[in-house]
Structure formats: structure tokens, C-alpha cells
Amino acid sequence: MSGLILKLQPRERVLINGTIIENGDRRARFNILTADAKVLRMKDALHPNEVNSPVRRVAYIAQLAIIGDADPKDAKRQLLNGIESLSQILTDHDSRVHLNKATEAVIGDHFYNCMKALRQLLPREDRLLAYDGS
Numbered sequence: 471m472s473g474l475i476l477k478l479q480p481r482e483r484v485l486i487n488g489t490i491i492e493n494g495d496r497r498a499r500f501n502i503l504t505a506d507a508k509v510l511r512m513k514d515a516l517h518p519n520e521v522n523s524p525v526r527r528v529a530y531i532a533q534l535a536i537i538g539d540a541d542p543k544d545a546k547r548q549l550l551n552g553i554e555s556l557s558q559i560l561t562d563h564d565s566r567v568h569l570n571k572a573t574e575a576v577i578g579d580h581f582y583n584c585m586k587a588l589r590q591l592l593p594r595e596d597r598l599l600a601y602d603g604s
């Protein structure tokens with residue numbers, strides 16, 4: 471049996487094909503057999519009100535592609551452009567590693583892995599945006 475194996479913690483929520491599902495009181499394991507199912511863990515989701523920074527905006531595009539609210543071709547183009555813009559600002563080695571992972575994921579049409587790599591940059595971005603230079 472192949473497909474996506476989804477392991478959920480108690481009360482964890484997941485979005486599958488536009489429907490939010492909440493797990494019960496115990497851990498659960500699901501095998502998603504439909505190849506083109508739109509699956510997003512709610513704990514990984516960015517709320518539209520949180521999309522207020524460059525990294526979050528790019529990660530949100532990946533999220534929209536994951537859930538099927540963005541055309542994959544358009545999302546791919548926007549993601550590659552967004553990652554390129556981020557690479558002009560985030561030039562340290564660790565950021566480059568995450569940006570390279572995000573780029574490789576987009577090229578391979580793995581939008582979830584792209585979003586995951588970009589989310590690794592959020593703490594760094596938060597520190598940079600909070601820095602006032604004084």
C-alpha cells in the first residue's frame with residue numbers, strides 16, 4: 471500500500487480536500503491513498519492575518535498551492551521569484567541551506583517541503599525585523 475501516511479496526535483486538526491478534520495482523544499494513523507489529495511496539518515498552517523513579512527508571504531504561497539487554492543504553475547513561478555528575493559537579503563549560510571531546500575522542493579513540485587523549509591527561516595526573520603539598530 472502506498473500513499474501519504476498521516477499520524478495525528480490527540481485533538482490535532484488537519485485539512486483534507488477543504489475539510490477540517492479533528493482527531494479524537496487518541497493518536498491515529500491514516501493512509502491517504504488518493505494521490506492528488508490536498509492535505510495540510512493545521513499546526514503548520516499560516517493564518518492569513520499572520521502573513522505580514524517577506525518569508526511568511528512566500529510560505530503562504532506554498533500553503534495555497536498545497537490546499538489547492540493556487541494554480542501550481544503560478545505558485546511555482548511566484549515561489550521561485552520569492553525565494554530568489556529572499557536570497558538577496560538572507561545571505562548567511564543557515565538561511566541559504568533552507569532557501570536551497572525550498573528551491574529544490576519547488577522544482578520537484580513538493581510544496582509542503584518548500585513551506586516546511588521556509589518556516590525554518592521564521593525565527594531568524596522575526597529577530598531581524600525586531601532589531602532596531604540601537
